[in-house]
Amino acid sequence: MPELPEVETVRRGLAERVVGRRIERVEVGRERTVRRTSREAVIDGLQGTTMLEAGRHGKYLLCPLDSGDTLMVHLRMSGQLLLAPEGAQRPPHTHVALHLEGGEELWFVDPRTFGEVVVFDPDNVAVELPEVANLGVDPLSEAFTRAEVARLLRGRKRAMKALLLDQHVIAGIGNIYADEVLHRTKLRYDHLSSDLSTRKAGQVHDAIADILGAAVAAGGSTLRDARYVDLMGGGGYYQDFHRVYDREDQICLTCGKARIVKTVVAGRSTHYCPRCQR
DNA sequence: CGATCTACCTGATGGC
DNA sequence: TGCCATCAGGTAGATC
Numbered sequence: 001m002p003e004l005p006e007v008e009t010v011r012r013g014l015a016e017r018v019v020g021r022r023i024e025r026v027e028v029g030r031e032r033t034v035r036r037t038s039r040e041a042v043i044d045g046l047q048g049t050t051m052l053e054a055g056r057h058g059k060y061l062l063c064p065l066d067s068g069d070t071l072m073v074h075l076r077m078s079g080q081l082l083l084a085p086e087g088a089q090r091p092p093h094t095h096v097a098l099h100l101e102g103g104e105e106l107w108f109v110d111p112r113t114f115g116e117v118v119v120f121d122p123d124n125v126a127v128e129l130p131e132v133a134n135l136g137v138d139p140l141s142e143a144f145t146r147a148e149v150a151r152l153l154r155g156r157k158r159a160m161k162a163l164l165l166d167q168h169v170i171a172g173i174g175n176i177y178a179d180e181v182l183h184r185t186k187l188r189y190d191h192l193s194s195d196l197s198t199r200k201a202g203q204v205h206d207a208i209a210d211i212l213g214a215a216v217a218a219g220g221s222t223l224r225d226a227r228y229v230d231l232m233g234g235g236g237y238y239q240d241f242h243r244v245y246d247r248e249d250q251i252c253l254t255c256g257k258a259r260i261v262k263t264v265v266a267g268r269s270t271h272y273c274p275r276c277q278r
Numbered sequence: 279c280g281a282t283c284t285a286c287c288t289g290a291t292g293g294c
Numbered sequence: 295t296g297c298c299a300t301c302a303g304g305t306a307g308a309t310c
Contacts, residue, residue: 003303032287059304076304078288093288112287114304131305158280167305175303223303225290245303266282269302 002075004139004172005215005238006228007059010081013231014054014063017083022050022101028117033095033110036118036129045069045119046098058135058171064122072118072129073108079115082107083231135171139208140216144170149208150201153193161189161265173208176221176245179271181207183244183254188277189265214238244271252276 002010026043028034034042049065056062061073061081073081082091086103096108096117108117120128137143137152152169153160163169164178173181182189184207185200196204215221215238222228222235223246229235239246243253248262248271258275 006303074304076286077302110287111289112302114286156279162281165304177303221303225302227289228303267284268304 002059002079002220002228003174003177004056004059004212005177005218006220006236007056007061007075007172008140008216009220009230009236010075011054011056011061013083014051014061014081017104017231018100018106019051019054019063021104023047023098024101025099027097027099028095029097030093030095030113032113033108033115033117036116037120042096042117042119046071057132057138058167059174060132060135060171062132065119068121069119070122072116072120072132074116075110076112076114076116078112078227079108079110080227080229081231082109082229082233131167134168136167136169138171139173139212144205144209146202146205149205150196150198153196153201153204154198155194157192157194159189159265160187160191160193161268161270163193165268170208172212175268175270176242177208177211177215179245180211180243183271183273183277184211186276186278188272189270191278214241244273247271 023046026046028039028042031039049067052064052066054063063071065071084105086105091109093111094107094109098106100106126133137148160182161178164173164181185203218238219236220228221239223239226235244260247260249259252258252260252273255275258273260271261274262269262271
């Protein structure tokens, strides 16, 4: 569920409401959520610490603590971070609860349990969280330029959809926004990245920046199942602006003629306009 | 190297 | 209403 815009919305909530407040007590329910290390490592690593800032790289939340360690949270498919009053009724599948100074709790809720909570030493990230060390450029960072995107895309011979989803190249794009970016740039999912002109690669850069930026401004995309919500439990509304995702058989909003096709590519649902995208 | 498939889980949805 | 099959936004690892 959550891709960069949704994770960024959660990050902003943490920056506004959790950074600077001491974590007084930690509860870990389900062991699977902390499988990377252990229940003890997460409890001992968080208890008594304070988040210095709320960071993000791609879909990974990375929050440095005053202990020198860093808290990593990945929401994967169904994870949520929710802020609630101390003692409030917890939803099912609340696997971690942080009791914050000032009488609130921060919950990690995750029905499918793909998500993770890790406390790690940032100086040792390559060993403790290698996938974080190997993340590609973040589209909201200064390093995300037209020239860099052209280099990343044109230097590889990959199907465009698979490449946009590859977190080692560009970090943060998931299935929804990959389809939206490809539609905006009129590229089909199987267009080879090595065939892009420099100009076209620049358009891909611009589409990523525009679409992710607009989605962040809209608070992300909350689909019918409402599995993505922000820290306060509110939904985003960028789903109202999707032009291909979840619009199977509907008329393309760009050409007004063809109907959106839904197919499966590399095991992922893929939506595109057969008339606009080549 | 790259594409595809599978596995990890639970819940929502749709067909019968 | 109930049962069952199918599908879901992510990622890593195996296989070809």
